[in-house]
Amino acid sequence: MLVAAAVCPCPPLLVPEVAAGAAPELDDARAACADALGVLAAARPDRLVVVGPADETGRGQYPEGTPGSFRGFGVDVDVRLGRGRPDPAAMDATAPERELPPSLAVAAWLLTRTDWADAPVAGLGVGERLEAEQCVRAGRELAAPDQRVALLVMGDASACRTLKAPGYLDERAAGFDAEVARALGSADIPALKALDSALAHELKASGRAPWQILAGAAENTPLSGSLLYDEAPYGVGYLVAAWS
Template sequence: MGGVNLSPLVYAGLFPHPPLLITGVGDEQKPEVQSTDQACRELAGRIAAREPELVVIITPHGPVFSDAYTVADWTPLKGGFTAFGSPESMVWENDSAYVQALDQLAERVNLPLYAVDGRQLGKHRQSTELDHGAMIPLWYLEQAGWRGKIAVVRIGGLAPRQCWEIGRALTMATDKKLALIASGDMSHCLTDDAPSPYNPAGAKFDKLVTSALERGEFATVLAIPPDERQRAAECGWRPLITLLGSLSQWQVESQVLSYEGPFGVGYLVAGFDVRGPNGQAEFPDHTPQDRSRLTALAREAISHYLTSGEYLDAPADLAPPLDKRAGTFVSLKLDDQLRGCIGTIEPRHPNLATEIIANAVDAAVNDPRFEPVTEAELTELSISIDVLGGLTPASFADLDPKQLGLVVEWQGRRGLLLPDLPGVDTAEEQLAITCQKAGISEKHRDEAKLFTFTVTRYS
């Protein structure tokens, strides 16, 4: 984003957003969140004291999209807490000029962030009321005596680098004195009575984030693996790394003001004191490592195709298993979410190397469920390759979804499911999903021929 000026960023903060912090909501439980309440008041006071002309809030709630961030493009911005039993409500002026400038900047630098107006939300039967993720920090700002223009950014399910890059853009669309707020809670699974089922990964996640912010080790937060975040059942990681993207261009001193975990949810409050510009920081390198030469070949094949439009030639000297023939599936994941998967049950090419090259390209650009992979995404893709063994006729009693893949056939229809997939734990689930993929209805399931196969998985 060279050539774009930074705004005078004056302060940044991380707010949790339990509604019971608000007057009239769960007053009998207020003692349980006293430390959080005091820290939120302290953080709001620090922001107000810097007299920002604009506050941008990054929230994980409200209408959100899997493939883009949005910024609210209507004014005034209204919200309240009647859904939580409180008559409290607020009206804020949206900084429309900032919203338009941010939208134009995102388009210019090809970032998936879009201004969305109230009419667009209405067409999808979505409310224009601000969500509690935005409202609770605003309530504290109002309590601290600050009233100014705001902008509300809603996260999308993007890869870490894109979240971080959008954060950088937030500080480049205005020359006003700017404060940034990330709204989000930590783990929701700290205890048996938490909103999500208890998982010890929750406390581990919260401790990792809290200690990283205390030490100013922001790269540690960015590097938390997707499976750890998922087990923690958090809603604050993407708002936080978006904020850290904004702060990457500044000298920053971070301070944890409080952390507590009542009701099984982690509430973390942190402030970020901005000391001055820090150049153009780059996103920390967390490129997935290809531990196998097979996955390295797949990544090279995708890169070659994206840059040249041509298929990579197979290496001249093929060592086992690349010199063999076998059906192969190439699976692509971005931030632990499937991004493409294409394969062949029986081999179509003279060797495994060529099979991998063809299927890797197809998974990247020809999977009809997804948009083609971009060069920017390639560095963050995790690639796995399943090399299939031969098909063995089987009965239902032979099924083993953890160890054996399954092929079903009925009247020319065919479906395949790889083994050891998340959420496929029983033979019944494996058979039902495979038949669904083949277009075989439940009433014809017993008529289908079953075949199992082994796989060798490379990642």
């Protein structure tokens, strides 16, 4: 069963070495992420699953110990998912010896920053166009009834909040982000399930599929939510929430 969840944004800019001189601009977001991870630790889960968006080559499962890096963003920073070494038997047979996709690499960095050692960790990279029904089904499968499972859910809201945003200004973005923030802050499972996948894609909201996986995992668990951060630096919606 799902005992806790943390929702965090996944921009590589959360890593100070990547952000460089702009690093202080996301200090509040980093602090909120640390608070959300504290909620996960307090729940004492048997297993932590990190879920984040991934492109076609990054989809699938990642066992504890899978490496990742931010070298593609111009910095010599390496990470590893959890504390263990990867078990070859647990690797996704379709793509062995892969590195973490960027969203899961950010999650691995957050876990390292908070010195996570509370439970084994596994990762799941999901396609941003995965249908809502499939997301909910995947969430149900993650919340195994015989284990206390926690989720670290990575993903950004819209990237269209300002003229200088990656997706330019879209007048629908602020309303979409406000509804997502409300749903995450109140653990509103039906609202998350009902998110419009086509609109989310148009607004470049990479978190839609991971949020709907969370909704599926939380279906039969009475969790309460708390919104810890809701800002749009650089025109991209970054949300942090904790469910417990």
